[in-house]
C-alpha cells in the first residue's frame with residue numbers, strides 16, 4: 001500500500017482513503033505520495049480506452065484502499081465524456097479537456113473525487129467546502145449534485161469570475177450551496193482552510209474539501225496526460241512536450257507525477273498569466289507568495305498557488321525534473337494577440353487560459369508539443385468574441401445551465417458568516 005505523507009511533517013502518514021476524505025493533513029500540509037510507483041505501459045494496446053487506461057495507471061495507488069475493487073467503475077463513471085486530441089499543425093496538438101458537463105478540465109478531477117467520496121461516506125454524512133477561482137465551482141457543483149449523504153458549500157470571489165461562471169456555479173440547489181464572498185480567491189481559500197482546521201465545527205459537521213489540494217483530483221488529472229502521451233508514443237514513436245496553463249498548479253502537478261511514473265512525456269512547460277509565484281520560484285529557487293493579480297485568464301488568478309509545495313517537494317527529490325521545467329508568464333496583451341492569431345492561422349477558437357499555453361508553445365514547435373486546452377471558449381465569450389469578431393455558439397450543456405435560475409448566498413469575507421451558512425444548510429436536512 002502506498003501511503004500519503006504530509007509535505008511538512010514526514011511523520012504524518014495516512015492511507016489513500018483518509019487522504020481523500022481529509023483533503024489536507026492535520027498539520028496543514030499537503031499529502032504527497034511516499035513513493036512513486038513505476039507503471040509499465042509496454043504491454044498495453046493503443047486500443048485501450050481512456051477509463052481502462054486510467055484504472056491501469058492508478059492501480060498501485062489503490063492497492064489496499066476500500067475503493068480498490070471499484071476502481072474501474074469509478075473511472076468509467078467519472079470519465080464518461082470524450083477526450084479529443086486535435087492536431088493543428090505537424091508539431092502542434094491540442095488536448096481538448098473541456099467536454100465534460102461544465103466544459104473545463106476540472107470535470108475530470110471533480111467527478112472522480114465526487115464518486116470516490118460517495119463510495120467512502122456511504123454511512124456518514126459529509127460537507128464538502130471548496131474555494132473556486134471560477135471553473136472548480138461549477139465542476140464541483142455538477143459532480144456532487146444529488147449524491148447521497150453529501151452537501152457541498154462552494155465559495156467564489158465576488159466580481160472576479162465571469163457572469164457565465166457564476167451562473168454555472170449557482171445553477172444547482174438541493175445539496176449544493178453557492179456562497180459569494182466579498183473578497184478575492186485567496187480570501188475564499190483562507191476561509192476554507194480555516195474551516196477545515198476547525199475541530200469544533202468538524203465535530204458537528206465533518207468536512208472535506210474538493211479543491212485541487214485534494215489528491216483525488218490530482219490522481220484523476222494524471223491519467224489523461226499519461227494516456228495521451230502513451231497513445232502518441234505508440235503512434236509516432238516520440239515523446240510529447242506538454243504545455244499546461246496553470247494557476248493553483250494542480251494540473252501541472254498531475255503532469256509531473258505522470259512523467260515521474262513513466263509516462264512518455266518530454267518537457268513540461270508551465271504557462272501562467274501575469275501572476276508570478278511560479279516564475280519567481282524557478283528564477284530564485286525560493287518560494288514567495290504574491291498578492292493576486294486580476295487577469296483575462298481569471299481561473300488562473302492565483303498569487304499563492306496551493307499545489308506549489310507539492311511541486312517543490314517533487315523537485316527537491318528529483319532535481320532533473322526541475323532542470324527541465326520551463327515557465328512562461330503571459331500578459332493580458334499577449335493573451336489577446338494569441339487568441340486572435342490562433343483563430344487566424346488555424347480557424348481554432350481558444351479560451352484566455354488556453355491562450356497562455358499557446359503563447360508558450362509558440363517557442364518550441366521544433367518538437368511535438370501538446371497544449372492542454374483547459375476550458376471551452378464559450379465560457380469566456382465576453383472576452384473571446386470581440387477579439388475574433390465572431391460569436392461562439394454555446395454547447396448544449398452550457399446553454400442548459402445558463403437557462404437555470406441562480407441560487408446563492410452572499411457573505412462578507414468573514415469566518416463566522418461562513419460557519420452560519422454551513423450550519424444552516426446542514427440543519428435544513
Ligand SMILES: *Cc1c(COP(=O)(O)O)cnc(C)c1O
Pocket residue numbers: 104105106134135136212245246247248249250251252299300353354374375
Ligand atoms: C483551474 C483552471 C486552470 C488552472 O489549473 P490549476 O490546476 O489551478 O493550475 C486553467 N484553466 C482553466 C480554464 C481552469 O479552470
